[in-house]
Amino acid sequence: MSENNFPNLLKRWNSAIYDVELILKFLHVILASLKIDERFEKRKGRKPKRCLSLYVKAIVLKEIFKCSLRYSESLARKFLKVRIPKSTLNY
Structure with a gap:
């Protein structure tokens, strides 16, 4: 694939790819664009405490930084302004 297919991608040596915001x-x-929150609204059972996109963002933060569960809990608190328990992030 050529670079023309993905013109907005950053190179891996660019330090901006480590910018959390x-x-x-x-x-x-x-x-x-995936409308992940709308897809899971219609399911049966107990509804999640927060929207699913928030949980996905917290898990992605944990996996990008390859950090412990405690540190990922503090990352979620700092960047997402919500406390997400370690047991939820344990995937």
Whole structure:
């Protein structure tokens, strides 16, 4: 594949790819286009405490930084402004 197919991608040596706010913005756009929250509203059973896109963002943060569950809990609290328990992030 040539670079013309993906003109907006950053090179791996660009330090902007480690910018958390930029990652969360792109993730928000992707999750909005997938309409993940709307898909799971119609399911039976107990509804989640928060919207699913928030949980996905927290798990992606944990996996990108390859950090422990405690640190990922504090990352979620810092960047998403919500406390998500370690047991939820344990995937």
